[in-house]
Amino acid sequence: MKKLESREDIELLVNSFYAKVIKDETIGFFFKDVVNVNWDKHLPKMYTFWETILFGQMSYKGNPMQMHFPINEIKAMEKHHFAKWLELWKQTIEENFEGENASSAITKSENIANLMAYKMEMARK
Template sequence: MNDLTDIKNLDDIKLLVDSFYTKVQQDNLIGPVFNEKIGNQWPAHLERMYRFWQTILLEEHTYSGSPFPPHKHLPVAKEHFNRWMEIFTETIDGLFQGKLAEEAKLRAKNMAEMFFYKIEYFRNGGRNFFES
């Protein structure tokens, strides 16, 4: 029997974010990238992520800013984004079930794909994959 419920409030967002980033910090592939970039600023990063997901999923507009610029120069490849998405999906599926849980996975997938392509675009001097 599955007792999981959907994401309903800020406490659920905090549970999601805290659980996800605990796994991220310990992951062999993406942990070093996050830990190097964030350093001792994890509490501030988590607060920002609470506001981001609260805005995205609960439509409570507590986040403002541009999420991409801090990621622009990260030393990441497609495998990093795949692992990020794998951990995110596992975290959601282990904690929640419902419409907003599915929405969170869709939003995360779209964001990961966009960030990957934008990072590659900047690395290639403003050229995309389809240009020679």
């Protein structure tokens, strides 16, 4: 196991994670059917997002929460969707990395998933 400590590590993590997501029956359809994600644009944004979150690079510009509201209007993003996202993210980290940043990536993802699930639920009320 290696430490999560570079942009290259984040790219490996994000790419491995989305390889799982796209095949997943619970959340894969959001990326394939609901949004039809442009991976050439999405993946670099995610690399930069996690680089900012984990390494404090402050290179990410955008509002990830705001990007999800239109998706939530098309198809409800519910707690179990975020739970699956979190499960796959943790699994990917644990398969590839160890150490402080790996633990931080899990903690931060839990916070993100919980907040996103709450905000998406409130937006539907």
